[in-house]
Amino acid sequence: MRQLQTNDFLPLEVPVGVSGRHIHLCEEDFAALFGPGHELTVYRELGQPGEFAARETVTLVGPRGVLENVRILGPVRAHTQVEVAMTDSFRLGLKPPVRESGDHDGTPGIAVVGPAGAINLPRGVILAARHLHIEEELARSLHLHYDQLVQVWVPGIRGMILNNVVIRSGRLELHLDTDEANAALLSSGDKVKILRP
Amino acid sequence: MRQLQTNDFLPLEVPVGVSGRHIHLCEEDFAALFGPGHELTVYRELGQPGEFAARETVTLVGPRGVLENVRILGPVRAHTQVEVAMTDSFRLGLKPPVRESGDHDGTPGIAVVGPAGAINLPRGVILAARHLHIEEELARSLHLHYDQLVQVWVPGIRGMILNNVVIRSGRLELHLDTDEANAALLSSGDKVKILRP
Numbered sequence: 001m002r003q004l005q006t007n008d009f010l011p012l013e014v015p016v017g018v019s020g021r022h023i024h025l026c027e028e029d030f031a032a033l034f035g036p037g038h039e040l041t042v043y044r045e046l047g048q049p050g051e052f053a054a055r056e057t058v059t060l061v062g063p064r065g066v067l068e069n070v071r072i073l074g075p076v077r078a079h080t081q082v083e084v085a086m087t088d089s090f091r092l093g094l095k096p097p098v099r100e101s102g103d104h105d106g107t108p109g110i111a112v113v114g115p116a117g118a119i120n121l122p123r124g125v126i127l128a129a130r131h132l133h134i135e136e137e138l139a140r141s142l143h144l145h146y147d148q149l150v151q152v153w154v155p156g157i158r159g160m161i162l163n164n165v166v167i168r169s170g171r172l173e174l175h176l177d178t179d180e181a182n183a184a185l186l187s188s189g190d191k192v193k194i195l196r197p
Numbered sequence: 198m199r200q201l202q203t204n205d206f207l208p209l210e211v212p213v214g215v216s217g218r219h220i221h222l223c224e225e226d227f228a229a230l231f232g233p234g235h236e237l238t239v240y241r242e243l244g245q246p247g248e249f250a251a252r253e254t255v256t257l258v259g260p261r262g263v264l265e266n267v268r269i270l271g272p273v274r275a276h277t278q279v280e281v282a283m284t285d286s287f288r289l290g291l292k293p294p295v296r297e298s299g300d301h302d303g304t305p306g307i308a309v310v311g312p313a314g315a316i317n318l319p320r321g322v323i324l325a326a327r328h329l330h331i332e333e334e335l336a337r338s339l340h341l342h343y344d345q346l347v348q349v350w351v352p353g354i355r356g357m358i359l360n361n362v363v364i365r366s367g368r369l370e371l372h373l374d375t376d377e378a379n380a381a382l383l384s385s386g387d388k389v390k391i392l393r394p
Contacts, residue, residue, distance in 0.1 A: 086379035087284050098354050098382065129354070157295050157326070158377075159360040180355075182283035183380035185295065 004195075009153065010142050013191040017047045017173040018181040019128060021070055021084045023058055023112065024077045029121070033058060033114025040074040047173045048133060050075065060084075061111040064093020082110060082125040085179040089127070099126040100166065128177055130162060132194070133170030144197070151195040158185045161195065201392075206350065207339050210388040214244045214370040215378040216325060218267055218281040220255055220309065221274045226318070230255060230311025237271040244370045245330060247272065257281075258308040261290020279307060279322040282376040286324070296323040297363065325374055327359060329391070330367030341394070348392040355382045358392065 025033070030040070040054040054072040060082065067088060081101065089096055094108045109122040132152065134144065144150070144167050152162045152174060160183075165174070174192055181187065222230070227237070237251040251269040257279065264285060278298065286293055291305045306319045329349065331341065341347065341364050349359040349371060357380075362371070371389055378384065 085284075086382070087282075087375060157361055161358040161360075163356040163358075164354055177380075178284060179376050179379040182376040183374075185283070 004153065008196055010144075010194040010196055012138075012142070012172075012194070014132065014152070014172055014174050014194060015047075016181065016186045016188055016190045016192060017175050018186065018188045019083065019175055019177055021060075021067060021082075021088050021178070022053075022073045023060075023070055023083070024073055024079075024081045026078060026080045027076050029080045029112070029119050030072075030076055032117050032119050033112060035116035038116075040072060040076065042074070043071075046073070048170045056114075059113040060092060061113060062092025062094050065091040067092060079104065080112075080119075080121055080124050082112070082121065083128045083177070084125065085177045086127055087179055089125075094125055096125045096127050098129050100129045100131070101126075128175070129166060130164075130177070130180060131166045131168045131175050133168050133173045133175065135172060136169060138172065139167065148197070150197055153193045153195055154184045154186065155192070156185055158183065160184055165194075201350065205393055207341075207391040207393055209335075209339070209369075210390060211329065211349070211369055211371050212244075213378065213383045213385055213387045213389060214372050215383065215385045216280065216372055216374055218257075218264060218279075218285050218375070219250075219270045220257075220267055220280070221270055221276075221278045223275060223277045224273050226277045226309070226316050227269075227273055229314050229316050230309060232313035235313075237269060237273065239271070240268075243270070245367045253311075256310040257289060258310060259289025259291050262288040264289060276301065277309075277316075277318055277321050279309070279318065280325045280374070281322065282374045283324055284376055286322075291322055293322045293324050295326050297326045297328070298323075325372070326363060327361075327374070327377060328363045328365045328372050330365050330370045330372065332369060333366060335369065336364065345394070347394055350390045350392055351381045351383060352389070353382055355380065357381055362391075 042052045043055040044053045054074045056072045057069045060067040104124045107123045108125045148167045152165045154160050239249045240252040241250045251271045253269045254266045257264040301321045304320045305322045345364045349362045
């Protein structure tokens with residue numbers, strides 16, 4: 001393959017946001033785990049406006065193993081969803097597929113335990129599909145559109161080109177899970193580039 | 198970037214070999230951990246001729262955490278070397294660099310514990326640089342040479358192109374660590390392709 005040139009890239013640098021394993025909870029599941037009347041409290045604001053890591057954590061119990069202190073991301077959502085890295089899934093003993101957020105057909109479930117109780121989540125455990133958030137105006141100026149798949153270039157000794165990165169609305173940020181970030185030696189805030197489609 | 202065509206690839210499929218965290222031990226360190234006179238016993242033959250996973254395991258103790266049941270790979274070597282994934286390194290509390298086998302300058306050490314004793318390894322913990330083993334004759338026929346860096350193409354929903362894959366002697370196999378394999382949804386035996394240099 002020929003060497004990449006400046007003109008092969010879109011003219012912007014994209015910051016990386018690494019997502020550790022986490023859970024989104026619906027109102028009903030949150031109440032079952034933490035007790036009625038309890039509210040999520042903000043531990044840290046996230047890159048996307050309005051989203052936050054909560055102080056509250058849960059325990060995930062899979063057929064093979066347990067993950068403790070799994071962070072809840074707020075605010076509450078319409079459906080509970082567990083996002084783990086493949087490394088985590090081996091520890092739990094699950095084989096979740098790569099899915100976009102909210103696409104839960106055929107995904108495994110898991111037991112989730114909080115301080116006030118446990119739930120048997122029937123489905124909703126996924127490996128999150130990597131995606132690139134971008135503001136609407138910026139996307140338009142770059143001739144990108146939502147749901148488009150692009151390629152992302154990562155520099156360095158573990159440099160790579162990631163295929164099938166889906167464009168999503170939001171504040172400019174490439175979301176990777178911990179396996180992807182560690183494979184590419186990336187940390188949150190590192191910069192990558194988009195190959196011109 | 199234009200779509201890749203058949204002619205962009207070298208005409209062969211390369212099986213993947215995923216390396217979990219492991220340790221290579223020198224004679225002296227092996228004796229200190231398992232007692233004098235003890236011999237490594239074969240648990241499973243590996244892809245490269247003569248190499249094997251041993252029944253014997255050790256415990257790695259880092260400044261932040263512990264990894265138990267870490268497999269020894271045999272036979273014994275001239276220098277002890279610990280190979281972990283970046284995910285493991287966070288659990289241990291170390292920041293090992295990406296290195297080729299045997300290149301230990303400036304790498305961190307770690308405490309290693311076996312059934313007969315412990316050693317304080319002064320250095321030798323690395324993230325293994327991904328590499329592609331290939332037989333001499335096959336390399337020659339493909340106009341590849343040892344130490345050359347090539348790009349490897351991975352198919353699928355988490356498809357990618359891996360840069361900086363170094364060519365090494367041995368039986369045809371792409372060696373990745375667990376972070377790289379999990380990021381690319383690859384398991385041992387899966388097939389990848391080499392981009393024509």
